[in-house]
Amino acid sequence: MFKTQIPLLIVLIIFMFSCKSGENPSQKATQEKPDNGKLVYMKYCLSCHQYDGSGVPGMYPPVKATDWVSGDKERLITVVIKGLDKEIEVNGEIYNNEMPSHHYLSDVQIADLLTYLRSNFGNNAGPVTVEEVTGVRKKLE
């Protein structure tokens, strides 16, 4: 029984790998354990900043491998709560599209989201706590 199937399976696997370039990256999501920060990203951020954090050239800046994400936490939390309405430079490119405020996200959602962002997409920085988000929100009020 196995004798007849093994060559076929090998062929099958080869073809599966040859298809890899056409793979839908969002399908990978189901293989990872659920991350609340990732879920917030997918619902509120992904359409502009894209599945891979690369943004939209000339319109929406990347969130991957950038000091805007891995750097100053207060600045980062402020961008999420208040949005952005000025020209900024990210990874050498100028962006001046307005980013909407996401004040309606809870402090927990923002902490989860930013912790996820800071440890993904080529960013390697520590987590953002709920207390930090609450503190910045109070300052902004």
Add this chain to the structure above:
Amino acid sequence: MAKIKNTLTAGLSIIGIIVILFSCTSGSRHDKKEGSALADTSGLVLPDGFSAVVVADNLGRCRHIAVNENNDVYIALDNLKDGFGTVALRDTTDDGVADIIQYFGKYHGTGLHIHKGYLYFGADTIVVRYKLAANLLAPAGEPEVIAYGFPNERQHAAKSLAFDNAGNMYVNVGGPANACMEEMRTPGSPGKDPCPLLEFSAGIWKFKDDVTNQRQMKEGYRYATGLRNCVAVEWNTTVNKLYVVQHGRDQLYQFFPEYYTEDDGINLPSEEFFLVEEGDDFGWPYCYYDHYKNKKLLAPEYGGDGEITGRCESKKDPIMAFPAHIAPNDLIFYTGAQFPEKYKNGALIAFHGSWNRNPQEQEGFYIVFVPFENGLPSGDWEVFADGFKGKDMVMSPGEAEYRPMGLAVGPDGSLFVSDSQKGRVWKISYNL
């Protein structure tokens, strides 16, 4: 029993292989076809008999493009490159490839048009013009201000330009919003009613083409309204009318999941092709076009649910509707003498490619041809030039190798195309 199971499993494996084989090739529909003209190295996929050369590369983030009577090429840049916002190209050896490249001008933006011996430049808040001289590639001297006082917009700021033959200039002033929500791009937020943005944006403004220092809200005149953002604008000299292609709204599903499925958000609304006459109202932000239902529908910010028409019945319909989000960024009508007869007076539209179709692949990244007769489409649209994105599937727009942005026809009838991704320019010719 075991044998049956064995045969069955083997059979299923074979079916599996066939399915995978087909799923592999389904993404390759843009591959080179048998007999297609690709005697060039441009990588573009073109109809039989056409070929392309790369005129220049790595120029910066290119926007609109114009070609002068002496074949000099001018391109607007999105951002300053080494302090300059315009680039000029000259081919001195007649091989199609630019061998002189000069940057000039402090203005940067999108709109660019050669008219009456001037290079008109639509920067985001001002329209200026440079006097062109045959012996000079980069124009000398300061430009004149033709129109100014445009709002400083953080969305849809492109000032694309068109000119009629009666001394007028038409400028796209995009609405700086998705759908004029009370709270910008916020789930469930209602729309402002009336939308105050319509007073100073979301329309086409008309100016004199040779009067300096016209202010948008004083000497300028709102020619048409209800247009969200029309980066593609062109005057059709055959019928003497203005045409535009609109970027439709985004994120129906993200903001109103109670009325729209994820697929609705991906596939709606249409990118609309409009014939624009004085006083027209095309309905933004109150309405959008559904090319499955073939009608304008009320936007969810204004009480719409994907079915209600409401006040949209009185808004002007498109002459053609394209798939959602593919970003029409330039329009020309082909009046050159070089391309085959079917292209004569037809429309060519550059679709920059979408960003708003997650989690499905992004679409667009091609140039479309629409046949025209008597000022209206006379047949379906078709892809004219493809292969810009450089791969079968693009999941986010940054993955595209090139994105077609600007279109212009040279004096010999060749089509020039600019790219915003790497700053490449192609010259597409027929039987040359």
